Amino acid sequence: MRGGIAELKVRLKQAKAGELLYPHTAMKVGGPAELFIEADTSQKLVEAVIAAREIGVPYFVMAGGSNLVISDAGLSGLVIRYTACNLVADDLTLGCEGGLSLWSLVQEAGNRGWAGLESLAGIPGSVGGAVFGNAGAFGYSISDILESGIVLTPANTIETVGNDYFKFRYRHSYLKESGDILLSVKLKFKPGDKEALWQKMKEILTLRAEKHPPHDWPCAGSFFKNIEKAGEPYGKLAAGILLDKVGAKNLRIGQAGVYFKHANIIVNYGGARFADIRRLANLMRQKVFDEFGITLEEEIRYVDGSGRKQA
Ligand SMILES: Cc1cc2nc3c(=O)[nH]c(=O)nc-3n(C[C@H](O)[C@H](O)[C@H](O)COP(=O)(O)OP(=O)(O)OC[C@H]3O[C@@H](n4cnc5c(N)ncnc54)[C@H](O)[C@@H]3O)c2cc1C
Structure with a gap:
């Protein structure tokens, strides 16, 4: 050692x-x-x-x-x-530690009839991870209702910071640049109707189940970010549409393959290697570039030692 x-x-x-x-x-x-x-x-x-x-x-x-x-x-x-997951509720506000699962938070809000997170139903991972990448779906993201966060700064101080601090944009927060670690957050909701919120969440879960691989198929969700473009639904041109047009659904390297129902999802079909996944992703990006002149950017994060910004 x-x-x-x-x-x-x-x-x-x-x-x-x-x-x-x-x-x-x-x-x-x-x-x-x-x-x-x-x-x-x-x-x-x-x-x-x-x-x-x-x-x-x-x-x-x-x-x-x-x-x-x-x-x-x-x-x-x-x-x-x-994995710290304490949760407190007060006056349309939920405060929680960053290790809480996002789905637990979404359900808590739904059960209270508090509106604001229902579009994020079914997104896996933690609240901290969601803030790091400004997770979202159907035109909404966690940044829409984040009031404040407590961070451990690179200078080893613990500070309470407001929404502006995170410089949120599509799938981006300042945490990606700064090396701050998110300890906890406070989210502010609007009054809503419990039945209507759950109805919407169930519809979203059904939609997601149709689009995504079964739960026991290893994948990391959408591999590439969508392309910001005015006039497209939610202001984004879906990377999956471009990938589909270049035949990505037929691509496979080793045990890493593109999901046959969704061209922006790479599935690990059993024992896929890091290098296979990276090569497959590069091939997908190259095909889209050759056809459309657009360079896709990863939504997922490769972690291989050299790319570790928090160190
Ligand atoms: C099937 C599937 C569907 C998905 N659908 C969506 C979707 O619809 N929309 C969407 O936005 N995403 C989606 N994702 C991606 C993923 O769920 C989100 O990015 C999620 O928010 C990541 O959270 P995590 O806890 O898993 O983070 P991890 O994967 O563990 O980490 C991701 C990054 O966050 C950083 N991080 C985590 N916690 C903290 C913290 N407390 N402080 C600082 N940095 C931290 C890590 O260092 C890492 O760089 C999907 C993924 C899957 C597998």
Whole structure:
């Protein structure tokens, strides 16, 4: 064990060496973490990040693993899986820790008859991951109702920040640039009708079930971002439409293949390699570029050691 890692292991007693990461991801790809810790309180998350920063060990914070394609070689340094999920409700406001599943939050709001998150029904992953990538669907995103967040800054201070701080845009937040770690959020809802909200959520879940692979087929949802374009539904030209036009549904490399019903979803058909997925994605992008002159950008995040911005 390297010096820094050994020192970190002494400081973080619950950290484990060699935890395989693929079971913690939706794509079911990813080798061992040199050191892995589950942070089931925000205090543990803060302690782990600060310890890694002080000792100079690279670290990566993940949660639901639904938007990640992790290297088969695994990750050096510390991987922290954030699972803290406390939730409090007050006056049309829900406050929760970032490790709470987004679906739990959506259901909580629906059960209270509070409107604002119902379009996000069925999006997997955590609230923290949703804020990081400004998750959304059907023209709505989490940024629409986020009032404030508590972040651990790169300077190791804990600060409460407002919506503006996150510089939200389509599938983007400032967290992608800054290295801030999101501990918790407050979301402000509008009064709604419980029955109507659940009706809408059920319709959305049905639509999603028709579009997406069955739950036990490993995938990371839409692989590429849509293209922002005025005049298109929700202001976006669907990457899936372009991919379909270039015949992407027939593409497969190794055990990684494009889903036959949705050209913007890559499925791991069993034992797909990180390199296969990346090559397949590059081929899909190239075909769209050759035909339309448009360069698709990944919505998912590759994590292979070299691309770890939080370190
Ligand atoms: C079947 C399927 C359907 C999907 N449909 C949609 C959809 O309709 N719309 C949509 O927007 N997305 C969709 N996604 C993508 C995914 O669900 C979202 O991106 C989700 O919000 C990611 O959350 P996570 O907890 O899984 O994050 P992870 O995959 O664990 O991490 C993603 C990124 O977030 C960062 N992160 C996580 N938690 C924190 C934190 N507390 N502080 C700082 N950074 C953090 C990680 O470092 C990482 O870079 C889909 C995925 C799947 C598998």
